[in-house]
Amino acid sequence: MSWESQVGQARVASILHNSVKNNRVAHAYLFAGNQGVGKLKMAIQLAKTLLCVDSDGEACGKCHHCLRIDSGNHPDLRIVTPEGTSIKIDQIRELQKGFSFKAVESSLSVYIIQHVDRMTVQAANSLLKFLEEPSYPVTAILLTEHVHQILPTILSRCQVVHFDELPFESRVERLKSEGYYEPIARIACQITADLGQAREWCQSEWFAQYRNLVLQLTEDILDKGSYALVTIQEKILKNEQGNQGLPFILDLLVYWYRDLLYFQIDRKQELVNTDQLDAIQRQALRCSRPWILKGIDVVMETKSRIGRHTNPQLSLERMVIQLQEG
Ligand SMILES: [Zn+2]
Known part of the structure; x- marks a missing residue:
């Protein structure tokens, strides 16, 4: 030493x-x-x-x-x-x-x-x-x-x-060497620079579940039907004790849309959801670049509304409608 x-x-x-x-x-x-x-x-x-x-x-x-x-x-x-x-x-x-x-x-x-x-x-x-x-x-x-x-x-x-702060890749490497699933470790390290916090998220069951919910929500939004609202009501709000996890879900959503954007502009080495390349590719082909940029803004605005204690259900529904109207 x-x-x-x-x-x-x-x-x-x-x-x-x-x-x-x-x-x-x-x-x-x-x-x-x-x-x-x-x-x-x-x-x-x-x-x-x-x-x-x-x-x-x-x-x-x-x-x-x-x-x-x-x-x-x-x-x-x-x-x-x-x-x-x-x-x-x-x-x-x-x-x-x-x-x-x-x-x-x-x-x-x-x-x-x-x-x-x-x-x-x-x-x-x-x-x-x-x-x-x-x-x-x-x-x-x-x-x-x-x-x-x-x-x-x-x-x-x-x-x-x-x-x-430890550089992003060092944090991911550390968690990987501790046996955590790399794609989830990458997402966690992207959202927080605190290695201890990221480790806790990797250990938790809800973190991976939230990511799956986000994936489903993005599919529902693109399908333009009313499923997106059902997903929000039945799968997100019902299971969300005290809405503690909503900011995470919205962070995950922002990183998802950023992945679509990075896929389109050929910055694939910077993707976060590396285990979902098929879904990213499928969705990236269906979205225009201005729509993705607007989507990121809409989600960030929703996160800020919820932070200001606006009714979460109203805020999330408004977000979905804004995204679906494109
Ligand atoms: Zn000595």
């Missing part, structure tokens, strides 16, 4: 590498970024560089510090993760107790707190004191996916490092 091996985070690696080289390491960092962007890996890399005996800005990977960090048992590096759903005050007290003497084997200690936004109020207050009064050389690295949920008092004591 080295600074260069931090996939997709060259910018962040270079900032941290430089601060170590120039001896300007902050005493507290907050690493902020979506799940899966490599915050923990980067935090361990920083800890290793700080604790390594032979570090000249880059951990040697061979000394006993580096080896102990690799095996997960260096006495001067502690990693706190939520117990259950939150980080509790006892965990922070335990951490402080562990640091009440100077570092065991090194000239400084490092602690990493994962999901620091999940601290209880008591834990956060306890951590705050700890951040304010480091009585010995210690570097804190706090990790979060929700930087906006961090107390300002904690934020102001940390150097905030924003991680970059």
Whole structure:
């Protein structure tokens, strides 16, 4: 592991590498970024560089510090993760107790707190004191996916490092390597840049079902009959508890129409619904380009109406009629 091996985070690696080289390491960092962007890996890399005996800005990977960090048992590096759903005050007290003497084997200690936004109020207050009064050389690295949920008092004591989004293809590759069905992973990664969120969608049954509904709806719309309204009433609204899923369905619909457009203008390598090429081709032949462009606008406008709490049934029916009138 080295600074260069931090996939997709060259910018962040270079900032941290430089601060170590120039001896300007902050005493507290907050690493902020979506799940899966490599915050923990980067935090361990920083800890290793700080604790390594032979570090000249880059951990040697061979000394006993580096080896102990690799095996997960260096006495001067502690990693706190939520117990259950939150980080509790006892965990922070335990951490402080562990640091009440100077570092065991090194000239400084490092602690990493994962999901620091999940601290209880008591834990956060306890951590705050700890951040304010480091009585010995210690570097804190706090990790979060929700930087906006961090107390300002904690934020102001940390150097905030924003991680970059993983590129689209890297996210798809990651989910694919975890065994998820690639076409569904592609759609999920297209709609959200958050790998954790995309993974949850891939795991859920409804995501694939929604896509099938969208496929059926687009066929019904093109057939111009009244089936489209029946699909909306019987298959979408009836099964949609509290209409939570409607924005997703409309996102899927936008990406479907975008696929029709990309098929027509020969940008097939950018298609999202890669497992539905036959249906895309069939529909793309039946639609004019202006109709598809207008369709995308109509669907986006419908999504925005529903976001403003307009009656979902009325909004969806209006959308279908607009699309069918072409
Ligand atoms: Zn080393």
